[in-house]
Amino acid sequence: MGTLVDGTRRFAVDLHALRSGLGIGEFAPSGQVASGLPDLLRAREHGYRRIDAHTLLHLLNFEVMQPYSLDLSRPDLVCIQAIVAGSYTRWIGARMDLVPPQVLQISNVAASTSDTQAGRRLRGLLIVCEREHLLSHYRLDLASVPQAYRPIFLSREGSPEVLQLPLSATGIGLVDQMLACKYPEPLRGIFLGVKTVEFICDMVAQLHRPQRPAAPRALSGHAKRRAVEAAAEIYRREIADPPSIEQLALRVGLNRNELTAGFRQAHGLTPHAYAHMHRMERARELLGEGTLSISEVARRVGYEGYSSFARAYHGHFGHPPAQRGPAEAQPGE
CATH class of the missing domain: 2.60.120.10 (Jelly Rolls)
Known part of the structure; x- marks a missing residue:
């Protein structure tokens, strides 16, 4: 004891x-x-x-x-x-x-x-x-x-x-x-x-x-930039289940304001917008490969259903998700 x-x-x-x-x-x-x-x-x-x-x-x-x-x-x-x-x-x-x-x-x-x-x-x-x-x-x-x-x-x-x-x-x-x-x-x-x-x-x-x-000493600008770089890598690695901003800040040793300011400085985006951008880019890559259905692509980038994924994709790219190769039909077909 x-x-x-x-x-x-x-x-x-x-x-x-x-x-x-x-x-x-x-x-x-x-x-x-x-x-x-x-x-x-x-x-x-x-x-x-x-x-x-x-x-x-x-x-x-x-x-x-x-x-x-x-x-x-x-x-x-x-x-x-x-x-x-x-x-x-x-x-x-x-x-x-x-x-x-x-x-x-x-x-x-x-x-x-x-x-x-x-x-x-x-x-x-x-x-x-x-x-x-x-x-x-x-x-x-x-x-x-x-x-x-x-x-x-x-x-x-x-x-x-x-x-x-x-x-x-x-x-x-x-x-x-x-x-x-x-x-x-x-x-x-x-x-x-x-x-x-x-x-x-x-x-x-x-x-x-x-x-x-x-x-x-207290965290320097270099240390904060390294932490933001690590946070960005976490978003890229955990694209199917991205952490919340609070969870991410804790994991890299920053507070929410430091993390948000760091992302704006490094990437010109908030952490949420950065994660969303990479999810959409990854979805476009998977659709371009043509081996997965749209529903499966949605699951791979962290969306539970086709509809929410389609709305997010259309909002990001200005057009609905579409495959470029053979895969199963979309829901309802």
């Missing part, structure tokens, strides 16, 4: 022991790892998954109902933290750092403590990877890493310094795909394993590009 310190529950997790105790692909709910912690959270799933012999994944998609502290034992492990929305504080010895949204943080210390306040909603992930595996398997070129941060990857003791990079649009999209995964096991485990590797690859590629580490 954790210990009670000054009114705050305190829990402890040994990441080395956790990784050793799990088989590849296995998932440990946080209740097994830190008894009582799930009682402080509102979450569909909260725990740790072993991706391979060297890597753990912890997805964050929850609301904190009561404040808590989490002590992590993590020697010789590189922790990759990506928060899309929300924030918390992390202590490394006597040093306190903010773990902010839209920033990728990479660290390697023997132990750390995370403090999370009640009312916080967190969306993101933590990937824990053996240091030597990260170097050998992903071929990280340390010459591209700023000198001050190389001990993170070179030393078993690590470094109190935390390498911070902007969270890329690809990274935001990968976090969202993992959090949105609805596959049952074992497909869920396979999907999350692939996406975890993809996320690490994107991080290494980003490290290999010359850039300055990101400073912990």
Whole structure:
């Protein structure tokens, strides 16, 4: 149940022991790892998954109902933290750092403590990877890493310094795909394993590009543009069931006004108009292929019936939907 310190529950997790105790692909709910912690959270799933012999994944998609502290034992492990929305504080010895949204943080210390306040909603992930595996398997070129941060990857003791990079649009999209995964096991485990590797690859590629580490500050214009780019990709990917503006804003770490302003600046359209445009364009492509009925095309782009789709299509293009090849007759024929 954790210990009670000054009114705050305190829990402890040994990441080395956790990784050793799990088989590849296995998932440990946080209740097994830190008894009582799930009682402080509102979450569909909260725990740790072993991706391979060297890597753990912890997805964050929850609301904190009561404040808590989490002590992590993590020697010789590189922790990759990506928060899309929300924030918390992390202590490394006597040093306190903010773990902010839209920033990728990479660290390697023997132990750390995370403090999370009640009312916080967190969306993101933590990937824990053996240091030597990260170097050998992903071929990280340390010459591209700023000198001050190389001990993170070179030393078993690590470094109190935390390498911070902007969270890329690809990274935001990968976090969202993992959090949105609805596959049952074992497909869920396979999907999350692939996406975890993809996320690490994107991080290494980003490290290999010359850039300055990101400073912990309020969202910059660049960060907001990356979030808008990720939101646009979500609309394109989920064309058959697009999220609401409120849902989309939460998923990319912006508020509704920031998201709307960002879409107007980047695309000259509101988020709703952008999603509608892509649904109509995709419908025209499918109709042009001539292999699906109009009713099936309507379903593919998120319309429950022919009539509502036909009205939307006519309103967008100025003419009713029509096939260009053989397919079943329209309703009523």
